[in-house]
Amino acid sequence: MSHLDGSYAVNVSDVRDEVVPALSDLTASLIDHDDPDTVLRLVTAACTRLLGASATGVLLSDPRGGMSVVSASDERSRFVELLQTQADEGPCVDCIRDGVAVTTTDLAAEDRWPTFRPAALAAGYRAVHASPMRLDGQVLGGLNLLYLEPASLESWQQRLAQVLADLAVLGLSQETGPARVHRLTERTLTTLNDRVQLAHAVGLVAGTLDVGVDVARTRILDHAREAGRPVRDVARALTNGEIEPAAVAAAR
Incomplete structure (x- = not known):
């Protein structure tokens, strides 16, 4: 990840050193069948350690209709996630609807999301990357990476963000067979x-x-x-x- 003004860039060698412990923590949590909240906290930590995110959030499609915030790294990011659900617009909403990653490198230069954009800027965020969370071909949610400065993700970072989104899904649904989507719905309500x-x-x-x-x-x-x-x-x-x-x- 690099800031558009060149003021900061993630050191690739530092990320390489952090990848193994971060993913080891996550896989160990999955093997131990930890509760979904624990897995989501580890995903949040990995987003910060590996991708330099200032904050993270997870939106899931609510079986009762709409979308709901199931994870946020702090109250400011929780507000931004809630804003997306209430305004029914934003990078993560588009990501879930279209099933593809959505990135805005500089919210100040955006003309999308007329309600979300000014509120996110007022909260201090300048860049957002949303990765879809899929299960059995269905998009069930999205993982948001929030940055305080204009920023762009390189292709390898976007792939890593998708890996973390996929691991979050595994944490929410450790089940095999056709019952997995139903079980995830139940777990979503519990979460x-x-x-x-x-x-x-x-x-x-x-x-x-x-x-x-x-x-x-x-x-x-x-x-x-x-x-x-x-x-x-x-x-x-x-x-x-x-x-x-x-x-x-x-x-x-």
Whole structure:
């Protein structure tokens, strides 16, 4: 990935050194049948480590209609993803509808997406790359890479982004045979419900500890990792009072 003004470029040798550990983490998570949220967090980390993305997000076609945000690396990127679903426009929406990767190297120079474009610029993002997420020939969602500066992806980086999108799909649907699409639909609904539960827990922790929502989310995720518990279980325990918000404050 290179910035259009030449101010920054990903060091290929650095990426080469990072590819093996990043993909090893992802494949190990798939082999261990980790929950989808864990796999999506590893995909997010890989997008940052390997492709220099400032933030990431995942949209999935909602079986109930429309599209839904199932993963975002922070609240600012979550807002941009939600904007695409509400405005029904944007790179990831086009990516899912057309089944092809969609890239904008400089949003400021774009004439597409009249609602999405100015709001994304106001949020600080200047470039977006969306890769389709496919299962059994169907496009089920899209992986968004968001950049704070104008940027273009080289062909090998676009292929790597597609690999990460494919691994995200595997994390959401580790099943064989004709039942896979049905199972993914079920998992999508579960993931959406888990997201709502986590959002409630984040708000509770943020309000109680007087910290920002991104800090609260990180502390919950760190606590879940240290405790060896699924994030959904920790979020549920926080919202029903089994865990006090102060308990996650010590997460490192």
